[in-house]
Amino acid sequence: xxxxxxxxxxxxxxxxxxxxxxxxxxxxxxxxxxxxxxxxxxxxxxxxxxxxxxxxxxxxxxxxxxxxxxxxxxxxxxxxxxxxxxxxxxxxxxxxxxxxxxxxxxxxxxxxxxxxxxxxxxxxxxxxxxxxxxxxxxxxxxxxxxxxxxxxxxxxxxxxxxxxxxxxxxxxxxxxxxxxxxxxxxxxxxxxxxxxxxxxxxxxxxxxxxxxxxxxxxxxxxxxxxxxxxxxxxxxxxxxxxxxxxxxxxxxxxxxxxxxxxxxxxxxxxxxxxxxxxxxxxxxxxxxxxxxxxxxxxxxxxxxxxxxxxxxxxxxxxxxxx
Amino acid sequence: xxxxxxxxxxxxxxxxxxxxxxxxxxxxxxxxxxxxxxxxxxxxxxxxxxxxxxxxxxxxxxxxxxxxxxxxxxxxxxxxxxxxxxxxxxxxxxxxxxxxxxxxxxxxxxxxxxxxxxxxxxxxxxxxxxxxxxxxxxxxxxxxxxxxxxxxxxxxxxxxxxxxxxxxxxxxxxxxxxxxxxxxxxxxxxxxxxxxxxxxxxxxxxxxxxxxxxxxxxxxxxxxxxxxxxxxxxxxxxxxxxxxxxxxxxxxxxxxxxxxxxxxxxxxxxxxxxxxxxxxxxxxxxxxxxxxxxxxxxxxxxxxxxxxxxxxxxxxxxxxxxxxxxxxxxxxxxxxxxxxxxxxxxxxx
Numbered sequence: 001x002x003x004x005x006x007x008x009x010x011x012x013x014x015x016x017x018x019x020x021x022x023x024x025x026x027x028x029x030x031x032x033x034x035x036x037x038x039x040x041x042x043x044x045x046x047x048x049x050x051x052x053x054x055x056x057x058x059x060x061x062x063x064x065x066x067x068x069x070x071x072x073x074x075x076x077x078x079x080x081x082x083x084x085x086x087x088x089x090x091x092x093x094x095x096x097x098x099x100x101x102x103x104x105x106x107x108x109x110x111x112x113x114x115x116x117x118x119x120x121x122x123x124x125x126x127x128x129x130x131x132x133x134x135x136x137x138x139x140x141x142x143x144x145x146x147x148x149x150x151x152x153x154x155x156x157x158x159x160x161x162x163x164x165x166x167x168x169x170x171x172x173x174x175x176x177x178x179x180x181x182x183x184x185x186x187x188x189x190x191x192x193x194x195x196x197x198x199x200x201x202x203x204x205x206x207x208x209x210x211x212x213x214x215x216x217x218x219x220x221x222x223x224x225x226x227x228x229x230x231x232x233x234x235x236x237x238x239x240x241x242x243x244x245x246x247x248x249x250x251x252x253x254x255x256x257x258x259x260x261x262x263x264x265x266x267x268x269x270x271x272x273x274x275x276x277x278x279x280x281x282x283x284x285x286x287x288x289x290x291x292x293x294x295x296x297x298x299x300x301x302x303x304x305x306x307x308x309x310x311x312x313x314x315x316x317x318x319x320x321x322x
Numbered sequence: 323x324x325x326x327x328x329x330x331x332x333x334x335x336x337x338x339x340x341x342x343x344x345x346x347x348x349x350x351x352x353x354x355x356x357x358x359x360x361x362x363x364x365x366x367x368x369x370x371x372x373x374x375x376x377x378x379x380x381x382x383x384x385x386x387x388x389x390x391x392x393x394x395x396x397x398x399x400x401x402x403x404x405x406x407x408x409x410x411x412x413x414x415x416x417x418x419x420x421x422x423x424x425x426x427x428x429x430x431x432x433x434x435x436x437x438x439x440x441x442x443x444x445x446x447x448x449x450x451x452x453x454x455x456x457x458x459x460x461x462x463x464x465x466x467x468x469x470x471x472x473x474x475x476x477x478x479x480x481x482x483x484x485x486x487x488x489x490x491x492x493x494x495x496x497x498x499x500x501x502x503x504x505x506x507x508x509x510x511x512x513x514x515x516x517x518x519x520x521x522x523x524x525x526x527x528x529x530x531x532x533x534x535x536x537x538x539x540x541x542x543x544x545x546x547x548x549x550x551x552x553x554x555x556x557x558x559x560x561x562x563x564x565x566x567x568x569x570x571x572x573x574x575x576x577x578x579x580x581x582x583x584x585x586x587x588x589x590x591x592x593x594x595x596x597x598x599x600x601x602x603x604x605x606x607x608x609x610x611x612x613x614x615x616x617x618x619x620x621x622x623x624x625x626x627x628x629x630x631x632x633x634x635x636x637x638x639x640x641x642x643x644x645x646x647x648x649x650x651x652x653x654x655x656x657x658x659x660x661x662x663x664x665x666x667x668x669x670x671x
Contacts, residue, residue, distance in 0.1 A: 192437050195431065196439075196454075197397070198395055198397060199451045200422075200455060214441070
């Protein structure tokens, strides 16, 4: 063991620095290789849906709220997914509705992570009474029944997209807050964080240079998971008739078709496409989010971010015992 | 250096310092109004570190060495006593007033795998203290970083600047940690077990770096459980047991003529170059006692091989010893049996 250590030190010292300097590209590909097929598949599907959200209105064959044929006309070459209860083209609505779902999903996820991340970092870093108060608030939000809250807030604040984003964000920040708090608490005890404090670094500096960058990967994984939740929430808010009535969305399509007797007319084409779209995009986001979390969440994998440390430590424990 | 001159000029003076940790009580204990148990990790310690002096603090695990270091660095509040740095009282300074002083007193930690941010390249780790204290511009900092690395034996620095901690060996990491501490050109360095996690083959290298720093006027408080390390590098030695200093004096004198039974036990189990001359190793029975329940009388008596009835009753203070160091007031031991050293030696045989 000792001999090899000496050798490695000499070997390292003898090599030109260029071969040893970490190459960002190599690191990125290494990271990508570590990702499983599920992450790749999920990411591909999400990219597709994001693309649709961007260009959907441009490629939609018909206007959204334009009666272009009989009510519940079956799928045909000119209307591949048929028509719904208003005689609107289902495919066009689906393509345009993607934008609402993705916008609400992304924005609400970001809002919830911003709230949850901030509260988690503050609670974990400051600790003590602040931590206690913030965590009790988190517990309180955790047990709020979300659907009644959504109904009430839609009634009180009005049914527009911004309010939906805010309300979903307000309901879903708790998981992120608890996760991040736990992680920050453990980081705070790290020797290199204490060292920075003893160097005279301010609390803000320690937070921004040593702690926040360490929890950022976790935040990203959580954001992606949250997108799935938020898209799903947006769909059922719209399904409950609490969505923005002026913009088409998948939830609103399902809601209006069901209310318009799609079941009675056996018009499966008016209900299934938006339902499947929601399922697929939620599944894709979950795949990506869970894949990222598997490799980043220290609770799911004992290795934390600096995996190598754990490989080296037992060896040095033995040395010390010698 | 006489004690009087040392006291007025010393870089670090610690006087009667005490620090304790409060253990959490369970709900039932709180309801029963049982008193909160208190760990007296540091219980009235006085020591000094002069400029250009290496002072070793020796003791087994749990003796309070690291707590003492944390308290001196003001990472843990002092309960009693005073800490003076370069003549300035720092025991109760707020964090804002401490900041300029932190520049002049630095600490290095035991575990070089833990003390470097894994996402920071060497360049950033070593320049971080400079950035925190707003020293120099970009170019000047780069110079200082290179200088510090070179001083710690990482030469040429260009080879190491862009590496991450995981690309370095243990010895290199500890050198980086030392370089980061040195970049600020501190006057005092507290090294908490700087080599205990390192391979024996690289220990000497790191210790030589520290020894070289002493010659440039740096005061070093070297905390170690390894008496051999202390013996070879320290000018003076403090032996700590259960939160107290039990023996102190010039390093060679403490090791060649240990007076306190605890020091004698430590010395007897330290490997020697000539094993036959050392006498039988004296293995202390039992563990260091729980610091929440310090034994009455001399705190070492439950494990002491020569303890008498008197040891159970009186708590000995540090007293000068007969002999050259003791006569000069430098070699002290806290043992009622110590002043007559022959008695201790005879009884222990």
